[in-house]
Amino acid sequence: MTNRQKKILLGVTGGIAAYKSCELARLLVQAGASVRTVLTEAATRFVTPMTFQALTGNPARTRLFDEDHEAAMGHIELVRWADQVIVAPATADFLARLAQGRANDLLTTLCLATGAPVTVAPAMNHRMWQHPATRRNLALLEEMGVRCIGPDEGDQACGESGPGRMSEPGEIAALLLGEGELFKGRNVMVTAGPTREALDPVRYLSNRSSGRMGFALAEAFHGQGARVTLVTGPVSLATPPGIERIDVESAQEMRDAVFERIGEQDLFVGCAAVADYRPEDSSPHKIKKSSDILKLRLLRNPDILAEVAALDDGPWTVGFAAETTDLERHARQKLEGKGVDMIAANRVGRGLGFEVEENALEVFWKTGQQTLPQQDKGVLARELVALIAEVMGKVNH
Numbered sequence: 028m029t030n031r032q033k034k035i036l037l038g039v040t041g042g043i044a045a046y047k048s049c050e051l052a053r054l055l056v057q058a059g060a061s062v063r064t065v066l067t068e069a070a071t072r073f074v075t076p077m078t079f080q081a082l083t084g085n086p087a088r089t090r091l092f093d094e095d096h097e098a099a100m101g102h103i104e105l106v107r108w109a110d111q112v113i114v115a116p117a118t119a120d121f122l123a124r125l126a127q128g129r130a131n132d133l134l135t136t137l138c139l140a141t142g143a144p145v146t147v148a149p150a151m152n153h154r155m156w157q158h159p160a161t162r163r164n165l166a167l168l169e170e171m172g173v174r175c176i177g178p179d180e181g182d183q184a185c186g187e188s189g190p191g192r193m194s195e196p197g198e199i200a201a202l203l204l205g206e207g208e209l210f211k212g213r214n215v216m217v218t219a220g221p222t223r224e225a226l227d228p229v230r231y232l233s234n235r236s237s238g239r240m241g242f243a244l245a246e247a248f249h250g251q252g253a254r255v256t257l258v259t260g261p262v263s264l265a266t267p268p269g270i271e272r273i274d275v276e277s278a279q280e281m282r283d284a285v286f287e288r289i290g291e292q293d294l295f296v297g298c299a300a301v302a303d304y305r306p307e308d309s310s311p312h313k314i315k316k317s318s319d320i321l322k323l324r325l326l327r328n329p330d331i332l333a334e335v336a337a338l339d340d341g342p343w344t345v346g347f348a349a350e351t352t353d354l355e356r357h358a359r360q361k362l363e364g365k366g367v368d369m370i371a372a373n374r375v376g377r378g379l380g381f382e383v384e385e386n387a388l389e390v391f392w393k394t395g396q397q398t399l400p401q402q403d404k405g406v407l408a409r410e411l412v413a414l415i416a417e418v419m420g421k422v423n424h
Protein backbone atom coordinates (compact mmCIF):
# COMPACT_ATOMS: atom_id res chain seq x y z
CA MET A 28 0.00 0.00 0.00
CA THR A 29 1.45 3.41 -0.87
CA ASN A 30 1.07 6.29 1.56
CA ARG A 31 -1.45 7.76 -0.85
CA GLN A 32 -3.85 4.93 -0.12
CA LYS A 33 -3.38 4.99 3.67
CA LYS A 34 -6.42 6.05 5.67
CA ILE A 35 -5.49 7.13 9.16
CA LEU A 36 -7.91 8.04 11.91
CA LEU A 37 -6.19 10.46 14.29
CA GLY A 38 -7.67 10.67 17.78
CA VAL A 39 -6.66 13.63 19.93
CA THR A 40 -7.29 13.70 23.66
CA GLY A 41 -6.99 16.55 26.15
CA GLY A 42 -3.39 17.26 27.02
CA ILE A 43 -0.96 20.05 26.24
CA ALA A 44 0.82 17.72 23.78
CA ALA A 45 -2.28 18.12 21.56
CA TYR A 46 -0.40 20.93 19.80
CA LYS A 47 2.06 18.27 18.52
CA SER A 48 -0.83 16.38 16.90
CA CYS A 49 -1.26 19.26 14.47
CA GLU A 50 2.28 18.58 13.24
CA LEU A 51 1.52 14.86 13.13
CA ALA A 52 -1.54 15.52 10.95
CA ARG A 53 0.57 17.72 8.68
CA LEU A 54 3.32 15.10 8.31
CA LEU A 55 0.85 12.32 7.52
CA VAL A 56 -0.93 14.43 4.91
CA GLN A 57 2.39 15.57 3.45
CA ALA A 58 3.41 11.93 3.07
CA GLY A 59 0.25 11.32 1.05
CA ALA A 60 -2.01 9.69 3.66
CA SER A 61 -5.66 10.57 4.05
CA VAL A 62 -6.35 11.70 7.62
CA ARG A 63 -9.61 12.16 9.55
CA THR A 64 -9.54 13.54 13.06
CA VAL A 65 -11.62 12.95 16.15
CA LEU A 66 -11.10 15.19 19.19
CA THR A 67 -12.39 14.50 22.68
CA GLU A 68 -14.22 17.30 24.44
CA ALA A 69 -11.10 17.96 26.55
CA ALA A 70 -8.87 18.10 23.46
CA THR A 71 -10.91 21.03 22.13
CA ARG A 72 -9.69 23.05 25.13
CA PHE A 73 -6.15 22.84 23.71
CA VAL A 74 -6.63 22.76 19.91
CA THR A 75 -9.62 23.38 17.67
CA PRO A 76 -11.38 21.08 15.18
CA MET A 77 -10.86 23.86 12.62
CA THR A 78 -7.07 23.46 12.89
CA PHE A 79 -7.32 19.81 11.87
CA GLN A 80 -9.89 20.52 9.19
CA ALA A 81 -7.48 23.02 7.64
CA LEU A 82 -4.49 20.64 7.92
CA THR A 83 -6.19 17.47 6.68
CA GLY A 84 -8.83 18.85 4.32
CA ASN A 85 -11.45 16.78 6.16
CA PRO A 86 -13.94 17.91 8.81
CA ALA A 87 -12.86 16.98 12.34
CA ARG A 88 -15.40 15.33 14.63
CA THR A 89 -15.91 15.84 18.33
CA ARG A 90 -19.23 14.27 19.35
CA LEU A 91 -20.91 10.90 18.97
CA PHE A 92 -24.39 12.33 18.64
CA ASP A 93 -23.91 14.85 15.86
CA GLU A 94 -26.66 14.76 13.27
CA ASP A 95 -24.84 16.74 10.61
CA HIS A 96 -21.68 14.67 10.73
CA GLU A 97 -23.57 11.40 11.05
CA ALA A 98 -25.44 12.30 7.87
CA ALA A 99 -22.15 12.90 5.98
CA MET A 100 -20.00 10.02 7.29
CA GLY A 101 -21.51 8.12 10.20
CA HIS A 102 -19.25 6.86 12.96
CA ILE A 103 -19.58 3.27 11.78
CA GLU A 104 -18.55 4.31 8.27
CA LEU A 105 -15.59 6.13 9.85
CA VAL A 106 -14.64 2.90 11.60
CA ARG A 107 -14.81 0.98 8.32
CA TRP A 108 -12.92 3.69 6.46
CA ALA A 109 -9.81 3.71 8.71
CA ASP A 110 -7.02 1.22 8.14
CA GLN A 111 -5.06 2.54 11.15
CA VAL A 112 -6.03 4.40 14.30
CA ILE A 113 -3.57 6.56 16.21
CA VAL A 114 -4.45 8.34 19.44
CA ALA A 115 -1.94 11.11 20.06
CA PRO A 116 -1.71 12.37 22.67
CA ALA A 117 -3.34 9.64 24.73
CA THR A 118 -4.00 10.88 28.28
CA ALA A 119 -4.03 8.71 31.41
CA ASP A 120 -7.83 9.06 31.50
CA PHE A 121 -8.20 7.93 27.88
CA LEU A 122 -5.95 4.89 28.45
CA ALA A 123 -8.03 3.99 31.52
CA ARG A 124 -11.31 4.27 29.63
CA LEU A 125 -10.03 2.25 26.69
CA ALA A 126 -8.58 -0.43 28.97
CA GLN A 127 -11.99 -0.75 30.65
CA GLY A 128 -13.73 -1.06 27.31
CA ARG A 129 -15.85 2.02 27.86
CA ALA A 130 -17.55 3.71 24.95
CA ASN A 131 -18.61 6.96 26.55
CA ASP A 132 -17.48 9.28 23.76
CA LEU A 133 -16.90 9.16 20.01
CA LEU A 134 -13.19 8.28 20.21
CA THR A 135 -13.50 5.35 22.63
CA THR A 136 -16.51 4.10 20.64
CA LEU A 137 -14.46 4.13 17.45
CA CYS A 138 -11.51 2.41 19.14
CA LEU A 139 -13.79 -0.37 20.37
CA ALA A 140 -15.60 -0.79 17.08
CA THR A 141 -12.60 -0.77 14.75
CA GLY A 142 -10.89 -3.83 13.33
CA ALA A 143 -7.87 -1.67 12.34
CA PRO A 144 -4.68 -1.64 14.44
CA VAL A 145 -4.80 0.93 17.23
CA THR A 146 -1.67 2.78 18.35
CA VAL A 147 -1.50 5.12 21.34
CA ALA A 148 1.10 7.81 21.98
CA PRO A 149 0.76 8.55 25.71
CA ALA A 150 1.54 11.98 27.12
CA MET A 151 1.14 12.91 30.76
CA ASN A 152 2.93 14.01 33.90
CA HIS A 153 5.68 11.49 34.74
CA ARG A 154 4.10 10.56 38.09
CA MET A 155 0.81 9.77 36.37
CA TRP A 156 2.73 7.66 33.82
CA GLN A 157 4.48 5.73 36.58
CA HIS A 158 1.32 5.26 38.69
CA PRO A 159 0.42 1.56 39.12
CA ALA A 160 -3.06 2.26 37.70
CA THR A 161 -1.60 3.59 34.45
CA ARG A 162 0.95 0.77 34.27
CA ARG A 163 -1.87 -1.75 34.68
CA ASN A 164 -4.08 -0.07 32.08
CA LEU A 165 -1.24 -0.03 29.59
CA ALA A 166 -0.41 -3.69 30.21
CA LEU A 167 -4.09 -4.54 29.61
CA LEU A 168 -4.15 -2.53 26.39
CA GLU A 169 -0.97 -4.16 25.11
CA GLU A 170 -2.44 -7.55 25.91
CA MET A 171 -5.43 -6.57 23.73
CA GLY A 172 -3.06 -5.77 20.85
CA VAL A 173 -2.95 -1.99 21.25
CA ARG A 174 0.49 -0.73 20.26
CA CYS A 175 2.18 1.96 22.32
CA ILE A 176 4.75 4.44 21.06
CA GLY A 177 6.72 6.40 23.65
CA PRO A 178 6.47 8.32 25.83
CA ASP A 179 9.85 10.04 25.71
CA GLU A 180 11.77 11.20 28.72
CA GLY A 181 12.68 14.85 29.38
CA ASP A 182 11.40 18.22 30.54
CA GLN A 183 7.63 18.41 30.79
CA ALA A 184 5.18 21.25 30.27
CA CYS A 185 4.33 21.07 34.00
CA GLY A 186 7.92 22.07 34.81
CA GLU A 187 8.95 18.62 36.05
CA SER A 188 11.14 16.12 34.27
CA GLY A 189 10.80 12.39 33.56
CA PRO A 190 9.06 9.93 31.22
CA GLY A 191 5.77 11.28 29.86
CA ARG A 192 6.48 13.49 26.86
CA MET A 193 4.62 12.49 23.73
CA SER A 194 6.92 10.96 21.09
CA GLU A 195 7.93 13.34 18.35
CA PRO A 196 5.38 13.63 15.49
CA GLY A 197 8.02 12.53 12.95
CA GLU A 198 8.67 9.34 14.87
CA ILE A 199 4.95 8.54 15.12
CA ALA A 200 4.36 9.31 11.44
CA ALA A 201 7.27 7.09 10.44
CA LEU A 202 5.86 4.23 12.48
CA LEU A 203 2.38 4.61 10.99
CA LEU A 204 3.55 4.91 7.43
CA GLY A 205 6.22 2.29 7.48
CA GLU A 206 4.43 -1.02 7.54
CA GLY A 207 4.07 -3.18 4.50
CA GLU A 208 5.57 -6.06 2.60
CA LEU A 209 7.50 -4.31 -0.17
CA PHE A 210 10.72 -6.09 0.85
CA LYS A 211 9.25 -9.18 2.48
CA GLY A 212 11.85 -11.94 2.69
CA ARG A 213 14.58 -9.78 1.10
CA ASN A 214 18.02 -9.20 2.63
CA VAL A 215 18.96 -5.54 2.78
CA MET A 216 22.25 -4.09 4.00
CA VAL A 217 22.43 -0.42 4.98
CA THR A 218 25.57 1.48 5.97
CA ALA A 219 25.21 4.49 8.27
CA GLY A 220 27.09 7.11 10.23
CA PRO A 221 30.62 8.42 9.85
CA THR A 222 33.90 6.54 9.84
CA ARG A 223 36.82 7.48 12.07
CA GLU A 224 40.34 7.37 10.68
CA ALA A 225 42.83 7.20 13.53
CA LEU A 226 45.75 9.62 13.72
CA ASP A 227 46.92 8.25 17.04
CA PRO A 228 45.26 6.45 19.97
CA VAL A 229 43.22 9.55 20.95
CA ARG A 230 42.69 11.52 17.70
CA TYR A 231 40.94 10.81 14.45
CA LEU A 232 39.63 12.32 11.19
CA SER A 233 35.88 12.07 10.80
CA ASN A 234 32.77 13.99 9.70
CA ARG A 235 29.45 15.23 11.05
CA SER A 236 27.23 12.29 10.12
CA SER A 237 24.91 11.41 13.02
CA GLY A 238 23.71 8.15 11.47
CA ARG A 239 20.07 9.33 11.58
CA MET A 240 19.38 8.95 7.87
CA GLY A 241 20.90 5.46 7.68
CA PHE A 242 19.14 4.28 10.84
CA ALA A 243 15.82 5.64 9.56
CA LEU A 244 16.35 3.69 6.33
CA ALA A 245 17.17 0.50 8.20
CA GLU A 246 13.96 0.91 10.19
CA ALA A 247 11.93 1.66 7.07
CA PHE A 248 13.21 -1.47 5.27
CA HIS A 249 12.46 -3.54 8.35
CA GLY A 250 8.95 -2.08 8.39
CA GLN A 251 8.57 -3.35 4.83
CA GLY A 252 9.45 -6.91 5.80
CA ALA A 253 13.19 -6.96 4.98
CA ARG A 254 15.89 -8.73 7.00
CA VAL A 255 18.15 -5.76 7.63
CA THR A 256 21.85 -5.68 8.41
CA LEU A 257 22.99 -2.24 9.53
CA VAL A 258 26.73 -1.59 9.35
CA THR A 259 27.39 1.59 11.25
CA GLY A 260 30.23 3.85 12.18
CA PRO A 261 30.34 5.38 15.69
CA VAL A 262 27.00 7.06 16.47
CA SER A 263 24.95 7.58 19.60
CA LEU A 264 21.69 6.06 18.34
CA ALA A 265 19.76 3.09 19.71
CA THR A 266 19.40 0.11 17.40
CA PRO A 267 15.88 -0.01 15.93
CA PRO A 268 14.09 -3.21 17.00
CA GLY A 269 14.50 -6.27 14.77
CA ILE A 270 17.63 -5.06 13.03
CA GLU A 271 21.05 -6.70 13.10
CA ARG A 272 23.67 -4.07 13.83
CA ILE A 273 27.41 -4.33 13.18
CA ASP A 274 29.55 -1.56 14.69
CA VAL A 275 32.75 -0.48 12.96
CA GLU A 276 35.11 2.47 13.20
CA SER A 277 37.24 2.95 10.12
CA ALA A 278 36.42 2.77 6.40
CA GLN A 279 38.56 -0.35 6.12
CA GLU A 280 36.60 -2.01 8.95
CA MET A 281 33.33 -0.98 7.29
CA ARG A 282 34.49 -2.51 4.01
CA ASP A 283 35.44 -5.77 5.71
CA ALA A 284 32.09 -5.99 7.55
CA VAL A 285 30.18 -5.28 4.33
CA PHE A 286 32.08 -7.84 2.26
CA GLU A 287 31.74 -10.55 4.89
CA ARG A 288 27.97 -10.61 4.20
CA ILE A 289 27.50 -9.03 0.80
CA GLY A 290 26.95 -12.37 -0.94
CA GLU A 291 23.63 -12.80 0.94
CA GLN A 292 22.21 -9.37 0.09
CA ASP A 293 19.50 -8.47 -2.41
CA LEU A 294 19.99 -4.75 -1.90
CA PHE A 295 22.86 -2.59 -0.65
CA VAL A 296 22.27 1.01 0.45
CA GLY A 297 25.39 3.09 1.15
CA CYS A 298 24.24 5.91 3.40
CA ALA A 299 27.41 6.09 5.48
CA ALA A 300 29.64 9.12 5.15
CA VAL A 301 32.76 7.05 4.53
CA ALA A 302 36.04 8.95 4.83
CA ASP A 303 37.68 9.15 1.42
CA TYR A 304 41.15 9.29 3.00
CA ARG A 305 42.96 7.95 6.05
CA PRO A 306 46.27 9.00 7.59
CA GLU A 307 49.16 7.10 5.97
CA ASP A 308 50.57 6.32 9.39
CA SER A 309 48.49 5.97 12.51
CA SER A 310 50.89 6.62 15.38
CA PRO A 311 50.80 3.95 18.15
CA HIS A 312 51.48 6.76 20.66
CA LYS A 313 49.87 10.15 21.16
CA ILE A 314 51.47 12.61 18.73
CA LYS A 315 53.46 15.21 20.69
CA LYS A 316 53.38 18.92 19.99
CA SER A 317 56.69 19.83 18.30
CA SER A 318 57.02 22.15 15.27
CA ASP A 319 54.48 24.88 14.35
CA ILE A 320 53.30 22.93 11.34
CA LEU A 321 52.33 19.29 11.34
CA LYS A 322 52.00 17.71 7.91
CA LEU A 323 49.69 14.76 7.39
CA ARG A 324 49.93 12.40 4.43
CA LEU A 325 46.62 10.80 3.58
CA LEU A 326 45.92 7.64 1.58
CA ARG A 327 42.77 6.92 -0.43
CA ASN A 328 40.33 4.58 1.31
CA PRO A 329 38.56 1.80 -0.58
CA ASP A 330 35.31 2.96 -2.21
CA ILE A 331 32.91 0.46 -0.65
CA LEU A 332 29.91 1.43 -2.77
CA ALA A 333 31.82 1.25 -6.06
CA GLU A 334 33.28 -2.13 -5.10
CA VAL A 335 29.85 -3.54 -4.25
CA ALA A 336 28.38 -2.19 -7.50
CA ALA A 337 31.20 -3.83 -9.49
CA LEU A 338 30.48 -7.31 -8.14
CA ASP A 339 29.31 -9.93 -10.64
CA ASP A 340 25.88 -11.05 -9.45
CA GLY A 341 26.01 -8.40 -6.72
CA PRO A 342 22.97 -6.81 -5.05
CA TRP A 343 20.97 -3.87 -6.40
CA THR A 344 22.87 -0.79 -5.21
CA VAL A 345 21.74 2.59 -3.94
CA GLY A 346 24.32 5.23 -3.11
CA PHE A 347 23.99 8.62 -1.49
CA ALA A 348 25.64 11.79 -2.74
CA ALA A 349 26.38 14.54 -0.26
CA GLU A 350 26.91 17.75 -2.22
CA THR A 351 27.36 21.41 -1.43
CA THR A 352 27.15 22.59 -5.08
CA ASP A 353 25.86 21.37 -8.48
CA LEU A 354 23.76 18.64 -6.90
CA GLU A 355 22.42 17.06 -10.08
CA ARG A 356 25.69 17.10 -12.03
CA HIS A 357 27.70 15.54 -9.21
CA ALA A 358 24.97 13.03 -8.42
CA ARG A 359 24.77 11.88 -12.04
CA GLN A 360 28.58 11.60 -12.14
CA LYS A 361 28.41 9.31 -9.09
CA LEU A 362 25.57 7.28 -10.63
CA GLU A 363 27.70 6.62 -13.71
CA GLY A 364 31.16 6.66 -12.13
CA LYS A 365 30.36 4.22 -9.32
CA GLY A 366 28.08 2.13 -11.54
CA VAL A 367 25.21 2.10 -9.05
CA ASP A 368 21.52 1.57 -9.82
CA MET A 369 20.29 4.65 -7.95
CA ILE A 370 21.70 7.74 -6.27
CA ALA A 371 19.92 9.73 -3.56
CA ALA A 372 21.50 13.17 -3.49
CA ASN A 373 21.24 15.63 -0.64
CA ARG A 374 22.51 19.14 -0.19
CA VAL A 375 24.78 19.29 2.84
CA GLY A 376 26.45 21.96 4.92
CA ARG A 377 24.98 25.02 6.65
CA GLY A 378 22.40 23.09 8.66
CA LEU A 379 21.42 20.68 5.88
CA GLY A 380 21.81 16.92 5.51
CA PHE A 381 24.27 16.05 8.29
CA GLU A 382 23.19 15.93 11.96
CA VAL A 383 19.78 17.62 11.54
CA GLU A 384 16.37 15.96 11.95
CA GLU A 385 15.10 16.68 8.43
CA ASN A 386 16.47 16.11 4.96
CA ALA A 387 15.44 16.41 1.31
CA LEU A 388 16.55 14.18 -1.55
CA GLU A 389 16.88 14.34 -5.32
CA VAL A 390 16.87 10.74 -6.47
CA PHE A 391 18.34 9.70 -9.83
CA TRP A 392 18.38 6.41 -11.69
CA LYS A 393 19.12 5.60 -15.34
CA THR A 394 15.63 6.19 -16.64
CA GLY A 395 14.19 8.67 -14.18
CA GLN A 396 14.45 11.02 -11.27
CA GLN A 397 12.27 12.13 -8.39
CA THR A 398 12.28 14.84 -5.75
CA LEU A 399 11.50 13.83 -2.18
CA PRO A 400 10.81 17.14 -0.40
CA GLN A 401 12.23 18.26 2.93
CA GLN A 402 10.73 16.34 5.83
CA ASP A 403 11.60 14.34 8.92
CA LYS A 404 14.27 11.71 8.10
CA GLY A 405 11.96 8.92 9.31
CA VAL A 406 9.21 9.91 6.89
CA LEU A 407 11.70 10.60 4.11
CA ALA A 408 13.24 7.15 4.58
CA ARG A 409 9.80 5.52 4.13
CA GLU A 410 9.32 7.46 0.92
CA LEU A 411 12.74 6.46 -0.40
CA VAL A 412 12.15 2.81 0.45
CA ALA A 413 8.84 2.89 -1.47
CA LEU A 414 10.56 4.54 -4.44
CA ILE A 415 13.40 1.98 -4.45
CA ALA A 416 10.81 -0.83 -4.44
CA GLU A 417 8.98 0.77 -7.36
CA VAL A 418 12.13 1.31 -9.46
CA MET A 419 13.58 -2.13 -8.59
CA GLY A 420 10.27 -3.71 -9.56
CA LYS A 421 10.22 -1.97 -12.93
CA VAL A 422 13.87 -2.80 -13.64
CA ASN A 423 13.53 -6.46 -12.67
CA HIS A 424 10.51 -7.12 -14.89
Ligand code: PMT
Binds near residue numbers: 331
Ligand atom coordinates in the same frame (compact mmCIF):
# COMPACT_ATOMS: atom_id res chain seq x y z
O1 PMT B 1 23.95 10.72 9.21
P1 PMT B 1 23.11 11.94 9.10
O2 PMT B 1 23.53 13.03 10.07
O3 PMT B 1 21.64 11.64 9.20
O4 PMT B 1 23.35 12.60 7.66
C1 PMT B 1 22.97 11.91 6.52
C2 PMT B 1 24.01 12.03 5.41
C3 PMT B 1 24.10 13.47 4.95
C4 PMT B 1 25.37 11.54 5.89
C5 PMT B 1 23.50 11.08 4.26
O5 PMT B 1 22.26 11.52 3.80
C6 PMT B 1 24.49 11.05 3.09
O6 PMT B 1 24.50 11.90 2.22
N1 PMT B 1 25.38 10.01 3.09
C7 PMT B 1 26.48 9.88 2.14
C8 PMT B 1 27.60 10.79 2.54
C9 PMT B 1 28.81 10.66 1.60
O7 PMT B 1 29.81 10.15 2.01
O8 PMT B 1 28.59 11.06 0.38
P2 PMT B 1 29.71 11.02 -0.79
O9 PMT B 1 29.09 11.84 -1.87
O10 PMT B 1 31.03 11.41 -0.26
O11 PMT B 1 29.78 9.50 -1.19
C10 PMT B 1 28.99 8.95 -2.24
C11 PMT B 1 28.61 7.52 -1.92
O12 PMT B 1 29.77 6.67 -1.90
C12 PMT B 1 27.92 7.32 -0.59
O13 PMT B 1 26.91 6.34 -0.78
C13 PMT B 1 29.02 6.77 0.33
O14 PMT B 1 28.50 5.89 1.32
C14 PMT B 1 29.88 5.98 -0.67
N2 PMT B 1 31.30 5.93 -0.33
C15 PMT B 1 32.06 7.06 -0.30
C16 PMT B 1 33.41 6.96 -0.04
C17 PMT B 1 33.99 5.70 0.20
N3 PMT B 1 35.28 5.58 0.46
N4 PMT B 1 33.22 4.60 0.18
C18 PMT B 1 31.90 4.68 -0.08
O15 PMT B 1 31.19 3.66 -0.10
